[in-house]
Amino acid sequence: MPNRNIRFLLVDDIRDNMVALEALLRRDGLEVDMAGSAPEALEMMLLRDYSLAFVDVHMPDINGYELAELMRGTERTREIPIIFVTAAERNETRRFRGYEAGGVDYIFKPIDPVMLKSKAEVFYRIARQAKELEAQRDELRGIARDRDLAIASLRAHANNSPLALVECDADLSVRGWSEGAERLFGIKQDDVIGRTLNCAGCFDQSALDMLHNWVASLDHHARHTAEILATSPGGPLNCEIYGSVLTDPALGRTSLSLQILDVTERHRAEEVRSLLVGELNHRIKNTLxxxxxxxxxxxxxxxxxxxxxxxxxxxxxxxxxxxxxxxxxxxxxxxxxxxxxxxxxxxxxxxxxxxxxxxxxxxxxxxxxxxxxxxxxxxxxxxxxxxxxxxxxxxxxxxxxxxxxxxxxxxxxxxxxxxxxxxxxxxxxxxxxxxxxxxxxxxxxxxxxxxxxxxxxxxxxMHSPRAIAVPHQQPAPTRDAAIAGLRVLVVEDEPLVAMDISLGLEEGGATIVAVARSLDEAVRSAQLADVDVALLDGNLAGDPVDQVARILHDRGVPFCFVSGYGREHLPTGYPDAPILAKPASPDMLLSTLRKITSKKVLANAVSE
Structure with missing residues (x-):
């Protein structure tokens, strides 16, 4: 914190005189410095700010008048008040020269303490008031700086906001038009300031009547909101509009602050969603x-x-x-x-x-x-x-x-x-x-x-048409359909589906070793059950079956997925595992089991 004390400077070639003078001036809030010569005084005045200088007229080398003239010739010391101190007789010529050199007063020796204190008090108070004014000025500058920063921040937020901010008088004359409003309505600020919203052409008459009613409302603390249809160069806009009615406490004038949000895309999304839901319902009902x-x-x-x-x-x-x-x-x-x-x-x-x-x-x-x-x-x-x-x-x-x-x-x-x-x-x-x-x-x-x-x-x-011709070939030899005694693990969380699969496989001659309906049961069965092949659901009550697939793979047990998911949503790393889309018929299940078991038999024969 800067030093708030007032400084006086005493300039005299006799130190005792300065000590005596300092004793008379001593008070709280005042610091008194002493200079034994004019050069020393000039040096001190370049380093410190002084509110008053007491200068002895008669000094060797450079007297008081010459020091005063030097002070007036320097920007930093020009405004320092000077009171000359002299032991000479009162002389109008000498007094005139002192005023001409820049002095504001004279004190004659022997010094009258009351007179000295009275003159010093005047300059002390002037200096104190100047200090206080400087402090107030600095405080006001800080407040103004903070205000300007806040206004700039608010303006930046307003301009970058998706909201269009509009300020109007009671008659809907536009006083403020943010960059967001320019982007939304395609109208520059200079083209709308001072004109009414009606002239801007953004709102229809029903919207303007609503805004007039907001302004005329007796409850100025109410939060007004509505959804309106506005216009822009790009076409109609669905907008949510929020209004606040403000009253100037000093002048009593009413104004309207509007915040406008473009919700056109949301409306379109809701329409699309409604169409999709309707189409989904239609397709489901048609399918059923x-x-x-x-x-x-x-x-x-x-x-x-x-x-x-x-x-x-x-x-x-x-x-x-x-x-x-x-x-x-x-x-x-x-x-x-x-x-x-x-x-x-x-x-x-x-x-x-x-x-x-x-x-x-x-x-x-x-x-x-x-x-x-x-x-x-x-x-x-x-x-x-x-x-x-x-x-x-x-x-x-x-x-x-x-x-x-x-x-x-x-x-x-x-x-x-x-x-x-x-x-x-x-x-x-x-x-x-x-x-x-x-x-x-x-x-x-x-x-x-x-x-x-x-x-x-x-x-x-289609855009790239080409004829397709698949030549007739002789049918491939019929494969052995016997899978009697094949031991199967069924992993399926839907009881009816698990039952249907199990019955279909049993009718085809397979043996159901276990039916796992949860992830824990599936992991345990995959680890311990003596099976030849497994059927895996895509997930079990929301739990993925990656762990089950990994255990079966490590044990060398072939498996296929029976799921409503595509391969992109099933455990990765098993490209050879077939996928049967639900609902799968027993014939498809048996055919798939024959294929994957025959591959296993062939692989075992090759390895042997």
Missing amino acids: ANVQAIMRQTLRTSGDLKEFGGRFSGRLQALARAHSILSNVTWSSASMDEVIDDQIKAGTLDNDSLHREGPKIALSPENTLRLALVLHELGTNATKYGALSTPDGHVTLKWQIEGEDLVLEWRESGGPPVSQPQGKGFGSSLIATGFGDSRASVDWRPEGVVWTIKVARGFER
């Missing part, structure tokens, strides 16, 4: 309706429960796989080839007995589901009664765009003689009406049935 229809129609045309179970499960599998294809492309569209390939992977169609040809076609989600069901029915019928029921039979599937229609032709050949059935089953009805308003016809030729289906909408040619 399809499942219900498939179940009822399959039940009506099935001779017994076993036949119903097989046919219904196959149709449900076709529907589920089509959903998986669409999920991979976020329900946008799927290609014709993807649907056909999926039927081949599922075993409904035999790639070696199938010849397909046609351009690259993208199908809508609805037609993807319909084509999956239609191909499943065609493939199933061909396997049971048609061309695919014999080793030499094959199917030709062609498609092309004719005018406004997509025309698909399914032609069977090489199978047993064909005759038109007496009745029309659900499968034939599904094929004929599977594409909604499509037009389907069937020709029951003795050498093989021919279906022609014309699809009117829900397809488009």
